Amino acid sequence: MAEPRAVRVLLERARTTIDRRSLFKGSDSVVVAVSGGPDSLALLHVLHRLAPRYALELHVAHFDHRLRDGSAEDAAFVARIAATLGVPATVRSADSTERPRGLSPEEAARERRYAFLEEVADATGATRIATGHTLDDQAETVLMRVVAGTGIRGLGGIPPKRDRIVRPLIDARRAETEAFCLALRLDPRRDPTNADPAFLRNAIRHELVPALEGGFNVRAVEALARLADLARDDDALLADLASAALTPEMGPDGARFDVARLLDLHPALQRRVVRLAAPLDAEHVERVLALARTGTSGDAIDLPSRLNARVEYDSLLIGRAPSPPVPATPVALLVSDRRRGPTAGGRAWGTRRGSRHPSSFDGRGRGTASVRSGCGTARSWATTSPTRKCLDWNGAGPRSSRPATRSSGWPATASTTGTR
Amino acid sequence: MAEPRAVRVLLERARTTIDRRSLFKGSDSVVVAVSGGPDSLALLHVLHRLAPRYALELHVAHFDHRLRDGSAEDAAFVARIAATLGVPATVRSADSTERPRGLSPEEAARERRYAFLEEVADATGATRIATGHTLDDQAETVLMRVVAGTGIRGLGGIPPKRDRIVRPLIDARRAETEAFCLALRLDPRRDPTNADPAFLRNAIRHELVPALEGGFNVRAVEALARLADLARDDDALLADLASAALTPEMGPDGARFDVARLLDLHPALQRRVVRLAAPLDAEHVERVLALARTGTSGDAIDLPSRLNARVEYDSLLIGRAPSPPVPATPVALLVSDRRRGPTAGGRAWGTRRGSRHPSSFDGRGRGTASVRSGCGTARSWATTSPTRKCLDWNGAGPRSSRPATRSSGWPATASTTGTR
Numbered sequence: 001m002a003e004p005r006a007v008r009v010l011l012e013r014a015r016t017t018i019d020r021r022s023l024f025k026g027s028d029s030v031v032v033a034v035s036g037g038p039d040s041l042a043l044l045h046v047l048h049r050l051a052p053r054y055a056l057e058l059h060v061a062h063f064d065h066r067l068r069d070g071s072a073e074d075a076a077f078v079a080r081i082a083a084t085l086g087v088p089a090t091v092r093s094a095d096s097t098e099r100p101r102g103l104s105p106e107e108a109a110r111e112r113r114y115a116f117l118e119e120v121a122d123a124t125g126a127t128r129i130a131t132g133h134t135l136d137d138q139a140e141t142v143l144m145r146v147v148a149g150t151g152i153r154g155l156g157g158i159p160p161k162r163d164r165i166v167r168p169l170i171d172a173r174r175a176e177t178e179a180f181c182l183a184l185r186l187d188p189r190r191d192p193t194n195a196d197p198a199f200l201r202n203a204i205r206h207e208l209v210p211a212l213e214g215g216f217n218v219r220a221v222e223a224l225a226r227l228a229d230l231a232r233d234d235d236a237l238l239a240d241l242a243s244a245a246l247t248p249e250m251g252p253d254g255a256r257f258d259v260a261r262l263l264d265l266h267p268a269l270q271r272r273v274v275r276l277a278a279p280l281d282a283e284h285v286e287r288v289l290a291l292a293r294t295g296t297s298g299d300a301i302d303l304p305s306r307l308n309a310r311v312e313y314d315s316l317l318i319g320r321a322p323s324p325p326v327p328a329t330p331v332a333l334l335v336s337d338r339r340r341g342p343t344a345g346g347r348a349w350g351t352r353r354g355s356r357h358p359s360s361f362d363g364r365g366r367g368t369a370s371v372r373s374g375c376g377t378a379r380s381w382a383t384t385s386p387t388r389k390c391l392d393w394n395g396a397g398p399r400s401s402r403p404a405t406r407s408s409g410w411p412a413t414a415s416t417t418g419t420r
Numbered sequence: 421m422a423e424p425r426a427v428r429v430l431l432e433r434a435r436t437t438i439d440r441r442s443l444f445k446g447s448d449s450v451v452v453a454v455s456g457g458p459d460s461l462a463l464l465h466v467l468h469r470l471a472p473r474y475a476l477e478l479h480v481a482h483f484d485h486r487l488r489d490g491s492a493e494d495a496a497f498v499a500r501i502a503a504t505l506g507v508p509a510t511v512r513s514a515d516s517t518e519r520p521r522g523l524s525p526e527e528a529a530r531e532r533r534y535a536f537l538e539e540v541a542d543a544t545g546a547t548r549i550a551t552g553h554t555l556d557d558q559a560e561t562v563l564m565r566v567v568a569g570t571g572i573r574g575l576g577g578i579p580p581k582r583d584r585i586v587r588p589l590i591d592a593r594r595a596e597t598e599a600f601c602l603a604l605r606l607d608p609r610r611d612p613t614n615a616d617p618a619f620l621r622n623a624i625r626h627e628l629v630p631a632l633e634g635g636f637n638v639r640a641v642e643a644l645a646r647l648a649d650l651a652r653d654d655d656a657l658l659a660d661l662a663s664a665a666l667t668p669e670m671g672p673d674g675a676r677f678d679v680a681r682l683l684d685l686h687p688a689l690q691r692r693v694v695r696l697a698a699p700l701d702a703e704h705v706e707r708v709l710a711l712a713r714t715g716t717s718g719d720a721i722d723l724p725s726r727l728n729a730r731v732e733y734d735s736l737l738i739g740r741a742p743s744p745p746v747p748a749t750p751v752a753l754l755v756s757d758r759r760r761g762p763t764a765g766g767r768a769w770g771t772r773r774g775s776r777h778p779s780s781f782d783g784r785g786r787g788t789a790s791v792r793s794g795c796g797t798a799r800s801w802a803t804t805s806p807t808r809k810c811l812d813w814n815g816a817g818p819r820s821s822r823p824a825t826r827s828s829g830w831p832a833t834a835s836t837t838g839t840r
Contacts, residue, residue, distance in 0.1 A: 146566055147636045149643030151650040155575075203635065211631075215623065216567045223569030226702060230571040230691070234654055237688040268657040271650070282646060 006179035013172040014046045018054065023128070023166040027055040030128040030166075031121045033113070034060050034081070036074040036189035039132035041081070042177035043169055045184065047130060048085050060089035061120040061129075063113045067094075067105070074189045081186075090120045106199070121164065133158050133167045136174040139224035140204050143212075147204075151271070151282040152238075155231035173221070242272035254307070254319015259292050262316060277318040278307055292316045426599035433592040434466045438474065443548070443586040447475040450548040450586075451541045453533070454480050454501070456494040456609035460552035461501070462597035463589055465604065467550060468505050480509035481540040481549075483533045487514075487525070494609045501606075510540045526619070541584065553578050553587045556594040559644035560624050563632075567624075571691070571702040572658075575651035593641070662692035674727075674739015679712050682736060697738040698727055712736045 003011075018024060032047055034040040047058055060082040064075040075091050082089035094112065103111065117129050138157050145154040160170045169177060181188050197203045212220040245265055248255035255277030262270055271285050280288065280303060288309045291301050300310035308321040423431075438444060452467055454460040467478055480502040484495040495511050502509035514532065523531065537549050558577050565574040580590045589597060601608050617623045632640040665685055668675035675697030682690055691705045700708065700723060708729045711721050720730035728741040 143566075146563075146647065147632055147640055147643065149637065149639070150647060152572060152654050155647075200636070208631075208636075211628075212567055216620070216628075217569065219569070220567055223567065226706075227566065227570060227575075230688075230702060233686070233688040233691075234572050234658060237686045238654060238657070266653070266657045268650075268653040271653075282650060286646075 004183035006176070006183040010042060010046055010169075010172055010176050010180040011049060013176065014050065014168045015053075017160065017171045018050070018168055021160045021170075023161055023168055024054050024056065025127070027057075028128045029057045029059070029124060029126045030130050031059050031061050031117055031124065031126045032087075033117055033129065033131045034062050034078050035132075035191070036062070036078045036081075037132075037191060037194075038181045038188040039134055039137075039169060039174065039177045041132075041186050041188045042180045043130060043132035044081065044085070044087070045180070045186065046168065048087065058087045059120065059124050059126060060087050061117055062089065062091045063116045064091065064093040065109050065112070067109065068191075068193065070189075070192075077189055088124075090123075092116055117165075127164060129165045131165065131167055132169055132177070134169050134172055134174045134177060135225045136205070136209070136221055138170060138228055139221040140201055140209060142224045142228050143204055143208060144200060147208075149282065151285075152231050153235045153275075154282075155227060156235055157225075157228035157232075159232065171225070238268055239272050242269045243276060245269050246273045248273070248277045248318070254317055256312075257292075257316045257318075259311065259314055259316050262292055274318070278303065278305070280304070288316070288318065424603035426596070426603040430462060430466055430589075430592055430596050430600040431469060433596065434470065434588045435473075437580065437591045438470070438588055441580045441590075443581055443588055444474050444476065445547070447477075448548045449477045449479070449544060449546040450550050451479050451481050451537055451544065451546045452507075453537055453549065453551045454482050454498050455552075455611070456482070456498045456501075457552075457611060457614075458601045458608040459554055459557075459589060459594065459597045461606050461608045462600045463550060463552035464501065464505070464507070465600070465606065466588065468507065478507045479540065479544050479546060480507050481537055482509065482511045483536045484511065484513040485529050485532070487529065488611075488613065490609075490612075497609055508544075510543075512536055537585075547584060549585045551585065551587055552589055552597070554589050554592055554594045554597060555645045556625070556629070556641055558590060558648055559641040560621055560629060562644045562648050563624055563628060564620060567628075569702065571705075572651050573655045573695075574702075575647060576655055577645075577648035577652075579652065591645070658688055659692050662689045663696060665689050666693045668693070668697045668738070674737055676732075677712075677736045677738075679731065679734055679736050682712055694738070698723065698725070700724070708736070708738065 024030075030047065032040075032044050034044050044058075044060065047056060050056065051058060060078065062075055062078040064071050066072075072093075075093070079089055079091050117131075120126070121129050141157040142155055145157070158167065158170065159165075160167050180186075193199070194202060195206070197206060209221065217223060242265075246257065246261055246269075248257050250256075257273065257277070262273060265273060267289075270289055271282075274280065274285050274288050284303055287301055288303070291299060291309055291311060295311040297311050297313050300308050302308050302321065303318070306321055307318060309316060309318045311317075444450075450467065452460075452464050454464050464478075464480065467476060470476065471478060480498065482495055482498040484491050486492075492513075495513070499509055499511050537551075540546070541549050561577040562575055565577070578587065578590065579585075580587050600606075613619070614622060615626070617626060629641065637643060662685075666677065666681055666689075668677050670676075677693065677697070682693060685693060687709075690709055691702075694700065694705050694708050704723055707721055708723070711719060711729055711731060715731040717731050717733050720728050722728050722741065723738070726741055727738060729736060729738045731737075
């Protein structure tokens with residue numbers, strides 16, 4: 001029987017990606033991350049069919065975050081699929097929904113999932129971990145970064161290959177994985193949180209991307225993904241040049257640079273040399289460089305993650321802020337209601353503390369901040385109260401730390417104080 | 421009398437930009453491009469006030485494109501303002517509305533305007549030409565390029581300084597120039613075509629940017645402009661490295677590279693080395709490199725501007741396509757109605773010829789193509805007919821070559837053939 005067209009299309013796409021991007025080295029043992037959704041289900045079937053060609057040995061891994069009803073059924077579904085294909089599987093349930101301080105629920109879930117995948121890979125001696133990210137995920141990531149504020153590094157988006165993680169579907173459209181599942185009568189699980197427009201990614205996926213494709217460029221997703229490829233190559237070369245040009249001297253105080261040597265470099269390298277000392281975002285890097293250019297010995301600025309940068313004679317030092325800790329300062333958080341427009345937004349007052357993520361307090365919605373004000377995902381922020389509880393932003397009131405994935409709505413007014 | 425706040429704000433912004441970006445070298449003679457709109461009017465007044473500080477000698481230049489009613493009044497207005505400030509002015513009217521084949525009306529107008537500014541600068545011995553581009557123009561340009569498809573070079577957007585052209589308002593918001601004009605009771609002229617959403621830039625300005633600022637990031641414009649600054653620095657360094665690494669041998673046939681040496685470079689440099697031979701867009705550069713990687717002697721591909729790339733033994737040659745000219749091949753143009761969504765779009769069949777802008781036929785809406793399908797500015801395209809008339813896309817029927825700046829609307833159905 002002839003293979004359905006949708007099946008052939010996705011197989012061909014994956015083959016091209018695997019070859020062009022050298023995802024496998026041959027005879028790889030691959031942990032396949034399967035959530036049960038269309039992308040990862042298609043990934044598993046694609047790799048299962050390509051296994052003979054690339055001499056792959058597969059192992060399914062599924063992590064049940066236990067964050068919503070139906071997640072146990074997803075786990076059972078994935079275990080069943082793996083058994084049907086004759087692929088061994090490891091399914092694990094989260095033993096707690098607590099999350100590391102300072103991380104949003106999505107970030108915490110992501111960290112746990114990857115930690116689990118690495119564990120399974122270690123346990124099975126796997127040389128690769130495959131995830132089902134698609135061209136659409138790539139375009140959405142690039143767009144999120146462009147809109148939120150990024151440099152060239154952020155534009156690189158989702159790397160098709162990083163350490164042992166590979167993404168064989170990164171050049172395939174999401175619609176192609178859906179068509180693949182339909183053609184093979186697979187019945188993927190649907191994560192209802194993927195439709196909730198309160199999440200920034202979902203809003204970009206369901207509103208911004210369709211608007212761009214319909215109104216500006218029918219091939220916008222491909223254009224964004226190509227930009228990611230170009231940016232990744234450019235950034236990789238520049239990062240190499242930067243480390244070769246000037247490496248900070250690492251000491252107990254932090255990373256130390258000779259100011260004159262730093263400023264002697266091309267601006268494109270100066271920025272990357274600063275990043276060798278700390279994973280700063282584009283805006284903080286500029287502030288550090290402005291300090292290097294104009295500061296005199298003793299001048300200092302605060303940075304995220306309880307870091308600071310200071311000038312000491314001929315050196316620039318990036319390290320832990322010296323005690324006493326940064327005093328609490330009120331900062332305005334500008335909040336807008338994505339669904340009702342910015343007029344429905346309010347103004348909330350948080351309090352900056354010596355936080356791992358002070359960017360969560362400056363109203364810019366960047367980096368790993370747990371509050372992304374003005375971008376539709378503001379949900380919780382850490383307060384200065386000694387109990388350090390989280391204030392659930394999504395209408396659930398203070399001190400709730402349960403992620404509000406399917407809340408009853410967005411607050412119409414957002415005025416409150418963050419010091420309770 | 422104290423200076424109004426809006427005036428102080430814009431002056432301070434311009435001063436910071438001029439100093440930080442080294443726009444003047446001291447005692448410059450500056451041609452100021454003044455359309456009469458708020459941005460350029462504010463620019464003229466700002467430079468007039470800063471003239472003593474930077475020892476500037478100003479000269480106003482205005483080009484009347486004669487493309488719409490009221491343009492003569494704009495010219496008279498600018499001449500009057502210049503006289504009031506005691507600044508000499510050169511005002512010129514277009515002597516024809518014909519435009520070079522293959523350029524859109526906007527591109528043709530832009531080319532003429534800059535040619536005029538350079539002429540005035542030469543005639544007055546000016547060392548600088550100042551234009552009124554703002555942070556908003558910058559963000560719109562970056563967004564247009566991101567959506568249309570670009571690499572890092574395109575992300576650089578509008579250079580704050582290029583040759584003798586400088587943009588002192590490039591870090592100021594458009595609203596700040598409006599507030600400046602209001603505070604000084606200047607009464608800028610309004611170009612009605614700036615409101616026409618049939619132009620891609622206007623649609624981005626009036627729809628996409630407000631949506632991003634309201635729904636995703638209140639500081640999206642600043643984020644986009646910062647990305648432009650970062651991308652410009654990165655691209656400048658990489659372009660320098662590329663020319664140092666490998667320069668094509670220029671001969672009568674075109675630019676010639678040693679394939680092995682080209683492929684030996686980092687991918688980020690390979691792309692830029694190819695661009696030393698021809699100003700290709702990101703997608704065509706990839707095609708040239710794919711040819712270099714996999715082609716054998718005699719293999720060739722067509723490129724825009726009647727160029728082609730071919731492999732000749734150990735060399736890659738980029739030059740004029742050899743005769744006979746590229747045969748006509750039908751290509752699908754996917755057209756979508758920006759206002760009614762893609763469902764209202766049709767499918768038009770153009771015919772590829774040995775065109776200066778074959779990208780106008782491949783439905784990708786990129787580069788300098790005169791047709792930008794799927795992005796709201798498709799207006800005309802050259803046909804294969806021996807008369808080489810343009811087909812006016814905006815509802816005015818074939819053989820009209822008048823730019824349809826204020827048309828009655830977008831075609832609801834777009835099916836037609838391009839060979840009349």
